[in-house]
Amino acid sequence: MTNVIAITMGDPAGIGPEIIISALAEGELSGIPAVVVGCAATLRRILALQITKPAELRIIDQVSQAQFAPGIINVIDEPLADPQALEPGKVQKQAGxxxxxxxxxxxxxxMAGDVSAIATAPLNKEALHAAGHLYPGHTELLAKLTNSKDYAMVLxxxxxxxxxxxxxxxLRKFLDTLNxxxxxxxIRLADQFLKRVGFTHPRIAVAGVNPHAGENGLFGDEEIRIVGPAVAAMKEQGVDVYGPCPPDTVYMQCNEGMYDMVVAMYHDQGHIPLKLLGFYDGVNITAGLPFIRTSADHGTAFDIAWxxxxxSESMAVSIKLAMQLA
Structure with a gap:
């Protein structure tokens, strides 16, 4: 297994190309063993705008041809259908x-072992769907490409x-399908992931679904019927897990060191506290894949693209974390 990581461009009409260049062209990440998978013509357009540090693009066909030195960015070219027609800040089929x-x-x-991890720049779901790739996001797409059945998003x-x-x-579908x-x-993925990245005895908290974790059925019974029994079952399997915990306090408790990870029930319940506390340095990871995958924890930011x-802080942190975890 190589120690090289792959960095995907994401949506080229967004901020992905420029934050990749910024992350790799200067500082501690300059010259690291990484290859960018993306449109070389778009990277050249970004460099020509002089909005990033200057860098030398080295176009390669395979990872073994890469040369790692400060100021050099190795690129496996995945060209756009019409690079010059790409418009920054707009949803476009060819970008998706x-x-x-x-x-x-x-x-x-x-999967071939040519790289040990992937760090992904943000994609745009509308552009992805316009191109006929009907996935909700990176997590589900990567699970499909790797035939992974049990997976989850980690922030x-x-x-x-x-x-x-x-x-x-x-949210309505979540409530109807929670099981x-x-x-x-x-919970099992959380325990396995934390052990994989160095926690010898992970402490996992499980957030409730309802206010105050249901307050013994007063505000909902999902905790009694579903979440509580799941926590008890995993305790019996030896996982150090607690809950269901009141969602309005458990994230603060984890942030202060009481737990190592929180199991969030739905998207915003987990995203809001983490983005409030770590918007610029938070990293998105997919647990359950056969390799490490990290991502900048923000969107394509079309309004400021190019x-x-x-x-580039979140992109840089995600690249660094991919290397550390892999």
């Missing part, structure tokens, strides 16, 4: 297709780590 192809290529490299900072029972579905086996699976205003 490129984002998909970059993920597919990087996954092939990881990761130094002090707060959150794993999700559900993500990109309507004990899925909660047990996510202006030089985008901050």
């Amino acid at each position: 297709d490129l984002a998909y192809r970059c993920i597919r290529k990087a996954t092939e490299l990881a 990761y900072t130094d002090t707060l780590k959150v794993i999700h029972v559900s993500t990109h579905i309507a 004990q086996p899925r909660v047990e699976t996510v 202006t030089g205003k985008a901050k």
Whole structure:
């Protein structure tokens, strides 16, 4: 297994290309063993705008041809259908297709052992769907490409780590489909993930669904019927897990060190506290894949794309974390 990581461009009309260049062209990440999978013509357009540090692009056909030195960015070219027609800050079919192809290529490299991890720049779901790739996001796409059945989204900072029972579905659908086996699976994934990244005895808290974790059925019975039994079942399997915990306090408790990770029930329950505390350095990780995958924990930011205003901290942290975890 190589120690090289692959970095996917994401949606080329967003901030992905510029934050990748910014992250790799200067500082401690300059010269690291990484290859970018993306459109070389788009990267050249970004460099020509002089909104990032200057860098030398080295176009390669395979990872073994990469040369790692400060100021050099190795690129496996995945070209746009019409690079010059790409408009920054707009939803475009060819951009969504490129984002998909970059993920597919990087996954092939990881599954073949050519790279040890993937760090992904943000994609745009509307553009992805316009190109005919009907996935809710990176997590589900990567699970499909790797035939992974049990997987979950993790949001990761130094002090707060959150794993999700559900993500990109309507809240009504979440309530209708919540079940004990899925909660047990996510608790198990949390335990396995934390051990994989160095926690010898992970402490996992499970958030409730309802206010005050239902208050013994006063505000809802999902905790009594589903979440509580799942926690009890995983305790019997030796997992150090607690809950269901009141959602309005458990994230603060984890952030202060009482727990190592929180199991969030749905998208916003986990995303809001983590983005409040770690918007610029939070990293998105997919647990349950056969390789490490990290991502900048923000969107494509079309409103500031190709202006030089985008901050590359989250992308840099995700690249660094991919290397550390792999």
